[in-house]
Amino acid sequence: MQNPNSLKVYKFGGASVKDAAAIRNLVRVVQEQGAGSSLLIVVSAMGKTTNALEEVFQLAHAGQDYTAVLHRLVEFHRSVAQELLPEQAGEVPGRTPQEPGLNQLLEQLGDRLATLTPGDFDKQYDQVVSFGELLATRIVAGALDAQWLDCRLLVRTDHAWREGRVDWPTTERTLTATVLPLLAQGPIVTQGFIGGTASGLTTTLGREGSDYTAAILAYCLRAESVTIWKDVAGLLNADPKIFADTVRYPEISYQETIEMAYYGASVIHPKTIKPLAVRQIPLYVKSFLDPVAEGTKIHDCRHGLLAPAFIRKVNQCLVSFESKDFAFISEENLEVIFGALAQVRLKINLMQNSAISFSICTDFSAYRLDKLLATLRDQFTIHYNTDLALYTIKNYDAASIRQLTNGRELLLEQRTRQTFQFVCRG
Ligand code: ASP
Numbered sequence: 001m002q003n004p005n006s007l008k009v010y011k012f013g014g015a016s017v018k019d020a021a022a023i024r025n026l027v028r029v030v031q032e033q034g035a036g037s038s039l040l041i042v043v044s045a046m047g048k049t050t051n052a053l054e055e056v057f058q059l060a061h062a063g064q065d066y067t068a069v070l071h072r073l074v075e076f077h078r079s080v081a082q083e084l085l086p087e088q089a090g091e092v093p094g095r096t097p098q099e100p101g102l103n104q105l106l107e108q109l110g111d112r113l114a115t116l117t118p119g120d121f122d123k124q125y126d127q128v129v130s131f132g133e134l135l136a137t138r139i140v141a142g143a144l145d146a147q148w149l150d151c152r153l154l155v156r157t158d159h160a161w162r163e164g165r166v167d168w169p170t171t172e173r174t175l176t177a178t179v180l181p182l183l184a185q186g187p188i189v190t191q192g193f194i195g196g197t198a199s200g201l202t203t204t205l206g207r208e209g210s211d212y213t214a215a216i217l218a219y220c221l222r223a224e225s226v227t228i229w230k231d232v233a234g235l236l237n238a239d240p241k242i243f244a245d246t247v248r249y250p251e252i253s254y255q256e257t258i259e260m261a262y263y264g265a266s267v268i269h270p271k272t273i274k275p276l277a278v279r280q281i282p283l284y285v286k287s288f289l290d291p292v293a294e295g296t297k298i299h300d301c302r303h304g305l306l307a308p309a310f311i312r313k314v315n316q317c318l319v320s321f322e323s324k325d326f327a328f329i330s331e332e333n334l335e336v337i338f339g340a341l342a343q344v345r346l347k348i349n350l351m352q353n354s355a356i357s358f359s360i361c362t363d364f365s366a367y368r369l370d371k372l373l374a375t376l377r378d379q380f381t382i383h384y385n386t387d388l389a390l391y392t393i394k395n396y397d398a399a400s401i402r403q404l405t406n407g408r409e410l411l412l413e414q415r416t417r418q419t420f421q422f423v424c425r426g
């Protein structure tokens, strides 16, 4: 069943709302491209706000002085609001009296930081870092004169802090009951990246999770399509900030896209595709700088061999475990290692084992690595290298491998039929 309103979900990421000029451009894109459709607009935090919030949070949690970073963040949002909505003196009013306005949100953020307690790092992280999206959507909704909805009341998750798992039946029920009736009144703006628990606490869905939010909403509301508006021309075979001579895929299957996202192509959050594939909702990736250009259509399609895709994941850490008594790496040992990794929530990006050692490549997190070492130090000798990069070539050929490995010292490499991967220094 298609939604009778032919709902379109638009997602705008940090770069598309990085300042007042960017938000003005967003307004133009919405007015020109979205005219005549019911629109649900998902917005991320402005520019690098989430990083700044992480910094503020870490300082506050460690009991250090965070006021300078917080002040910059507050002033930045106030000044953008002031520029876009001068008649409201920097305040963006709530449409209903119950909804918090911009100044109220800024106050709530200050209060949260002032009342952090030691411990519960991940839980408190979510209560603080989620403010980036709340603030951004307040400003964007004001600029668009659109309805604002608090996504924490719409997307229900469990208590898996920083990677909330969606309670699909509850979310679908809530969204259908709340959002569908409002769509007739004009566009709706809501936050990406954040959800809420049954007990009213905020969760986040994982960094860069706003794409996933767009997919959750589209799935539950049976949207006609999702469009992710980006600063690139579509889904490219590599990140043009890193690699020269990129090519755009005009269309590509869900399956290929999932695999690219899984290997770390930062263009789309990995969890985004599945809900869309299940309900056969096409995903368009388009440029907010050139909104009429074709972009990429991700859908259920067949295509021939694709151009090799190059993916670089930085800030990687290579950890190797050796059994202390020169015993072989056994299933029993691996069980202990995997158990500890799951417990500290370090995800394996690549793994390899030899007789007496087992190596994994994982995203670097000092906090999680410390916990891992503390758990396993008694049983294993553990070495690790940081500041590494994991490169993946999907649909590789000899030339693409040569091109990428040339002049690099490979610390670990692995090849399957379609994929070539290696770890090297930054
Ligand atoms: N603002 C969040 C982040 O930077 C979510 C997103 O951008 O998708 O990770």
Ligand code: MG
Pocket (backbone or CB within 6 Å): 013, 014, 015, 044, 045, 208
């Ligand atoms: Mg972002």
